Amino acid sequence: MPDERVDIAVVGGGITGLAAALHLTEAHARIAVFDAGLNAGSNANAGSLHVQLQSRFLRLYPDEAPNVEASLPLYLAATRTWIELDRWLGGVELAQKGGLMLAESDAQMAFLEKKAERESRKGLDVDILNRAELEEIAPWLGDHVVGAELCRDEGKLNPLLANEAARKLLKSSGVAIVPSQVHALEPVPDGIRVSTDAGDCIAEHAILATSWGTRALAAGLGVRIPVSWEPLHMNITEPGDYIMEHLVQHAEQPITLKQFQSGQIVIGGGWAAKFDPAVGTPEVLKASLLGNVALAAHLAPGIAHLRLMRTWAGLNTTADGKSIIGPLPGTPRVIAAVPGDAGYTLGPIVGQAAANLALGNEQQFDLMPYTPARFS
């Protein structure tokens, strides 16, 4: 059971909650961390460190494109936060060799060129590569790939290692994650009452690192946070020789392709899965498995004889293309910390920002654009 009274209650034990909790613990705050163990995106994600604009979002959610573009500097800062966290956690196979976005036609090249210009203005380290240049760094690509955009800020890491290392570090600082669902938050005279399966606690502040679960918790406080879950599909192969250094995406097709240090190739990129809350666990869709893996084999023919070993489905959280960080309107003791798209990349920086807010520390970046008040 958590202390009856704590300084800060962290709700959610995904990467955002873990990062917040680590920073709070380092500042010697008394904290309680609650996690319902419900389909955390952090447990299912592919470990891509995204920076450049993902073509998937531009295509699927064109209205959100301006928000995503405005957040580019945050993504840049987020990778720097990850590099620090990697060190703090003792190494989670983080590699920042850059990300390639592939083109298979002149039209796609033209799209990438324009995109690169926009990104370059936002401070991203990007370049357009022709086939010959690409050949030098990724000779395993299929012949039909004509060129790519290289974003040197991008990278990858092993999320299973990162989650586990963060939990271990937290545990060694004496913080046990309470495996309970938080049902309600309620302002009381000197704090926030956090009601959970395992009993209640009163906290000075509560951080909601609850991804899609934030909608219900905030609604209980009369605040609208329009986040929703998005069930996504993933695939992983058996190990092969380690040759893919980059994170690979496509200018038009939804895909992320990368290799873990184990030699396993992880294939994802936003293919749909199925989720019925009554079933409780997201399920794999045939069309996504076939389509996603076929696309990977098309782009990297060398992987075709490797065998697909496992698929799974997880819940991503989408909002309006921007993170949601800050006190809830009307209940400032409750702080939202929802990274949003490419949320594993953004999780640590968002968690750290929420921790700073709760501690009353100075922020490293302007939080105004991310305020939850924008939905009210």
Next chain:
Amino acid sequence: MTDTVKFHFDGEELSLPAGLSLAAALTTAGIRGFREGPNGATRGMFCGMGVCQECLVEVDGNPNQRACMTKVASGLSVRTQSARPALVASPQISSNPLVEKPDILVVGGGAGGLSAAAEAARHGAQVLLLDERATSGGQFYKQPAAGFALLDKQQSDGAALLDDALQSGARLLDETEIWGAFAGPEIHATRRGQAVIVRPRVLIVATGAYEQPRLVPGWELPGVMTTGAAQTLWRSYRTLPGGRVAVFGNGPLNLQVADELRSGGAEVLLVAEAAPAPWTRPGAAVAMSAASPGLARDGLSTLMRLRRGGVPVHFKTVLSRVETADGGLRATTDGAGGEVVVDAVCMNYGFQPQNEILRLLGADFIYEERRGQLICQRSDECETTVGGVFAVGDCCGMGGAPAARVEGQIAGCAAAAKVLGQQAMYNRGANLRLRQHRAFQSALWRVFEADSQDYADIAQETLVCRCESVTKGDIDGPSQEPGVEIGGVKRATRVGMGRCQGRYCSHVLAKHMALAQGRSVDERAYFAPRVPIKPVPIASVLAAQEALEADDA
């Protein structure tokens, strides 16, 4: 006898009888390490039936080929598979996939599947049967490879059953490995580099069981294999697992195989059975004889032959450790058996149902404590809780070949009635026989009842997950975190993440975690069912995708 073939292993020429599996051929040549495993360890054949994925070799530049499922052929260049094979070879996948829409699809050509297929076809349904082996027959009726004669009555009975299925008009597709099962049902498979997609009206799952090992230090060493793997070497390929053999386990299969290997010329240095001697349980033994005097007698004479052949048979004795020793493997027991040094250590501590297709399709299961297995819930006609999906034989929970055969008849008949729009006829004789076989099985397991290995019995340094080299010591902490589920332990430790997909650790882990948390075991205590059922070449997925695009268009 058979012709010989010449092929190369790691550059060295081998000349061996044709018709062998690569695993049998390499075993004959005295080669036991097939692939580079985790941390530089060497791994070899373990299950002999395509599930453990430990026997991977590189064949003609194509890595990840299972030696136990691949036939030798002249001129092959076979190599030890490296831990991370190169991403270079281009696989030969036909761009011409097979899309089938039979009335009834039977998955698995063992006792249950063959009889289901024959029965359904006789009733006039159009039936397709898929089996991953080159020759159907399954585990009990395991057939000799081409070029080898039938060994005994068990094999000739199997040959007759196979013949019966062929005569019935059912189509049998061999070497077809199922990797996907989706709602519909729609079954995805690969066959010699060709994608196979089947959309039947009714599905009969008859995928059998696989063997459960005892998790002891050293069970991953090359030369340690399941008793069934040794039996396949002998019954299908006339290959001995080694000159000196020891057999450990629980249940009659171990005694039978020990005796077969002995009669085949192996020196069986030890047989250790976990249960007490049958004669110490006269009540159960009498019940067993009453249910099937013939089978009970066979069992007794097997035991007597072993004794007469000078094979020490110890009861209430289990394997506790295997180590490499001078010129072989040292197997240590915790009972009266002491230790022996042998070339092959065989073990079978029961079975686990191959229920992946059924779980994927959403069939209901209950956990049965006594068998330590998930039991698929079925109607009297063997239909699962998913309409149009039947299941027969050991994939529903271990029941033995005779029961599987009768279940196959019952399901075949009901499935045919279903697709032909007829009323299923109640088969009184079949139901009576089924009751008898089940009575025999249950008496048999009372005779052989022994404590199963619990998580707490496993030594700390034992690999609970041999694929990913995860020891019990690694799992202890993470599996006892408050509120943790099996998926969480998997992510924290990598237990169950390897190529066998948790087949050898999940039942131990599911039970351990339920106990630790005061829950009862149920289907959700196991790793979540996900496609692929077995690792599938990406090229096959690509071919399936193209085929479906064409078929749906």
